[in-house]
Amino acid sequence: MAIGPRLDLxxxxxxxxxxxxxxxxxxxxxxxxxxxxxxEEELERNPLLERDEGAAEPxxxxxxxxxxxxxxxxPVATPAQPDSYDSxxxxxxxxxxxAPLDIGDWSNVYDSSEAPGxxxxxxxxxxxxxxxxxxxxxxxxxxxxxxxxxxxxxRDHADRMIAAQLLxxxxxxGRLSVADAQIAxxxxxxxxxxxxxxxxxxRFEPVGMFCHGLAECLxxxxxxxxxxxxxxxxxxxxxxxxxxxxxxxxxxxxxxxAEDMAEMVAELKxxxxxxxxxxxxxxxxxxxPDVLMRRAPIAPEPDAPDWILELNPETLPRVLVNRGFxxxxxxxxxxxxxxxxxxxxxxxxxxxxxxxxxxxxxxxxSAEIVRRQDAFFHHGVSHLRPLILRDVAEAVExxxxxxxxxxxxxxxxxxxxxxxxxxxFTTAIGGTGGETFSAEAIxxxxxxxxxxxxxADILSDDAIVAMLKxxxxxxxxxxxxxxxxxxxIPSSVQRKREKAVPA
Numbered sequence: 196m197a198i199g200p201r202l203d204l205x206x207x208x209x210x211x212x213x214x215x216x217x218x219x220x221x222x223x224x225x226x227x228x229x230x231x232x233x234x235e236e237e238l239e240r241n242p243l244l245e246r247d248e249g250a251a252e253p254x255x256x257x258x259x260x261x262x263x264x265x266x267x268x269x270p271v272a273t274p275a276q277p278d279s280y281d282s283x284x285x286x287x288x289x290x291x292x293x294a295p296l297d298i299g300d301w302s303n304v305y306d307s308s309e310a311p312g313x314x315x316x317x318x319x320x321x322x323x324x325x326x327x328x329x330x331x332x333x334x335x336x337x338x339x340x341x342x343x344x345x346x347x348x349x350r351d352h353a354d355r356m357i358a359a360q361l362l363x364x365x366x367x368x369g370r371l372s373v374a375d376a377q378i379a380x381x382x383x384x385x386x387x388x389x390x391x392x393x394x395x396x397x398r399f400e401p402v403g404m405f406c407h408g409l410a411e412c413l414x415x416x417x418x419x420x421x422x423x424x425x426x427x428x429x430x431x432x433x434x435x436x437x438x439x440x441x442x443x444x445x446x447x448x449x450x451x452x453a454e455d456m457a458e459m460v461a462e463l464k465x466x467x468x469x470x471x472x473x474x475x476x477x478x479x480x481x482x483x484p485d486v487l488m489r490r491a492p493i494a495p496e497p498d499a500p501d502w503i504l505e506l507n508p509e510t511l512p513r514v515l516v517n518r519g520f521x522x523x524x525x526x527x528x529x530x531x532x533x534x535x536x537x538x539x540x541x542x543x544x545x546x547x548x549x550x551x552x553x554x555x556x557x558x559x560x561s562a563e564i565v566r567r568q569d570a571f572f573h574h575g576v577s578h579l580r581p582l583i584l585r586d587v588a589e590a591v592e593x594x595x596x597x598x599x600x601x602x603x604x605x606x607x608x609x610x611x612x613x614x615x616x617x618x619x620f621t622t623a624i625g626g627t628g629g630e631t632f633s634a635e636a637i638x639x640x641x642x643x644x645x646x647x648x649x650x651a652d653i654l655s656d657d658a659i660v661a662m663l664k665x666x667x668x669x670x671x672x673x674x675x676x677x678x679x680x681x682x683x684i685p686s687s688v689q690r691k692r693e694k695a696v697p698a
Contacts, residue, residue, distance in 0.1 A: 215542075215545045215549075218545070218546070218549060219545075219549040219552065219553075220600065221233075222549050222550065222553050223553050223556065223597070223600045223601060224600035224601075224603050224604070225604065226604035226605070227483060227485055227507075227510035229604075230510075230512055230550075230553075231510075231512060234512045234514060234550075237514075237546060238514070241539050241542060241543055241546075242517075242520070242539065243516055243517050243520060243521050243536070243539050243540055243543045244514050244515070244516065244517070244543045244546070245514065245515055245517050246513070246514060246515075247513035247514060247515045337471055338362060340400070341362055341365075341396075341399055341404070342359075342362060344396075344399045344400070345358045345359065345362060345396070348395060348396075348399075349392070353384070354388075354392055356382070357378075357382060357384065357388065357389055357392050358392055358396060360378060360381075360382060361378070361389075361392065361393055361396060361405055362396075364378070365404060365405055365471070366471075367471060367472060368469040368470075368471050368472045369401070369403060369404040369405070369406070369412070369469060369470045369471030369472070370406060370407070370408070370412070370469075371393070371405055371406065371407055372407075374407070375389045375390045375393065393405050397415045398415070398419065401467065401470040401471065402415060402416050402419045402470065403415045403416045403466075403467060403470040404470055404471055409434065409468055410431045410432065410434055412468060412469075412470070413431055413463060413466050413468065414428070414431055416466045416467065416470075417431075417462070417466070422462060426449045426450060426451050426455070426459065427449075427459055427462070429448050429449045429450075430445060430448075430449055430459055430463070433445060433448055436448075437460070437463075439689075439692070440689065440692030440693050441692070442456055442692070482606060482613050483507065483509060483510055483606075484507055484510075484606040484607055484608035484613050485506065485507055485510050485557060485605045485606055485607070486504055486505070486506060486507065486557065486558065486561045486605070486606075486607040486608070487504070487505050487506070487507050487607075487608050488502055488503070488504055488565065488572075488607055488608060488609045488610070489502070489503050489610075490502060490503075490610065491503045501569065501572075501573075502565055502569075502572065504558060504561055504562050504565060505558075506554055506557065506558055507608075511554060512550055513550075514543075514546065514547060514550065515547070516540070516543045516544055516547060521536060521540055524536060556593070556597070556601050557601055557605060559591050560587060560591055560593075560598055560601045560602065560616070561605075561607055561616065563587050563590050563591050564582070564587060564602075564607075564616060564619050565607075567580060567582055567586070567587070567590075567619075568580060568582065568619050571611075571619070572609060572610065572611060575611070576635065576636060576639045577636050577639060577640065578636070579619070579621060579633040579635050579636045579639075580633055581621055581622060581623030581624075581631050581632070581633045581634070582619055582620050582621060582633075583620060583622070584598045584599055584602075584620060601616070602615075602616035602617045602620070603617065618635075621633040621634045621635040621636075622634045624637050624668060624669070624670055624674075625669045626667045626668055626669055627664065627667050627668070627669050628667055630667060632667075632668050634678075637663070637668060637670065637678065638678045638681070638682060640663065640666075640668075641659060641663075641675065641678055641679060641682065641684070642682055642684070644659055644662060645679075645684050645690070648690075649694075650691070650694035653687045653690050653691045653694070654687060655687040656672050656675045656676050656679065656687070657672060659675050659679075660672050660675055663675075
């Protein structure tokens with residue numbers, strides 16, 4: 196056999212992940228906020244792309260997808276009206292006392308005339324703002340409120356420096372994770388002085404800030420109300436027993452009877468364990484759904500669909516390719532400009548097609564989910580059916596990975612509220628009669644049973660299993676225990692202790 200070079204021709208098939216394909220996959224699994232940010236970047240980068248300002252409704256192709264998904268009797272969905280749907284430091288101190296301490300900016304605890312390197316007018320002669328602007332001043336945050344109290348309380352500059360350091364170390368909940376001795380060593384002062392200043396700052400509004408632990412925080416608030424007696428102090432020293440609802444041991448330690456213990460526990464419940472937590476809370480971000488769902492009008496056809504789906508025009512990015520600018524720029528352009536325009540023109544066309552395909556895919560998958568979970572929208576979570584990605588993928592003739600990307604970070608506004616599309620995918624629990632039940636529906640049923648139980652009749656896991664089996668659900672005790680723990684429901688022994696404590 197001769198040995199030598201030769202030339203062979205082979206024909207093979209392989210999947211190549213081009214940059215455009217990666218972009219389409221990324222857009223498919225991105226949320227509407229991420230897609231909007233990506234579109235803004237592309238509009239700045241690509242001169243051939245422009246925003247379609249006149250687009251106020253989903254495209255006709257997307258609407259046709261909805262009609263195909265719900266059947267030929269599906270009425271054409273009109274654009275949704277906006278009012279038709281509800282959208283629902285703890286700094287670390289140096290280990291060594293000789294290490295430099297970054298005390299940060301203390302200017303907020305000094306008067307404008309006292310702050311080092313600061314100056315300014317005491318009147319408003321140079322303030323040309325209108326009264327409407329002054330009325331719209333933002334609300335001061337927690338640290339600014341505390342800094343104002345520091346400035347009004349402490350006149351000595353050294354005390355203000357210590358108070359400013361304590362203010363810099365307090366966390367969002369109002370706690371200090373650094374010991375007084377460590378702060379004193381870092382600042383080069385006596386520990387007793389730090390403790391005294393911290394004790395005064397604990398009475399700032401909100402009361403209970405600058406404490407090292409929960410017991411100290413509650414003690415400060417009780418002392419402010421003149422309710423910190425020896426029995427209450429003993430209760431604070433044994434909060435772990437209260438967490439276990441061991442009332443007998445607490446009554447013995449505190450030397451009180453059951454009635455007094457109930458009053459003491461009620462007094463603790465009226466306190467704020469994290470006085471700084473709710474002060475600077477920003478408004479919860481508004482969840483803007485990708486798909487809007489509404490009940491279809493009553494139609495004479497018996498097989499008419501019950502629901503109408505449409506893409507939310509507020510989250511539907513619309514961009515156009517400026518073909519006129521492309522044609523004008525090509526005239527008289529050199530080779531480099533032509534190559535650049537060709538690349539940008541291809542990228543712009545691909546982006547427009549990707550966005551249209553993304554919209555169609557979301558609407559098609561959403562329509563199939565709504566079709567399969569119709570009982571949930573009519574009757575509630577107890578009628579949620581088992582559903583997996585493969586079921587929807589086979590119905591819409593897509594791959595499971597595509598359905599998984601479509602349902603990630605996508606929300607639908609329904610008459611029952613806003614839900615992530617992944618919420619409707621639940622595993623199946625077998626039934627005694629061959630019927631299957633949704634795991635989410637079973638968890639909801641367990642929560643309902645526990646909420647309805649009385650203090651005299653606490654349901655154990657075995658009792659819950661027996662009740663579910665009488666309802667036709669074949670479920671093991673360990674599965675009930677797993678669902679109960681996932682719902683953060685205590686054990687029957689713990690619930691019995693909790694319900695023995697008066698509310």
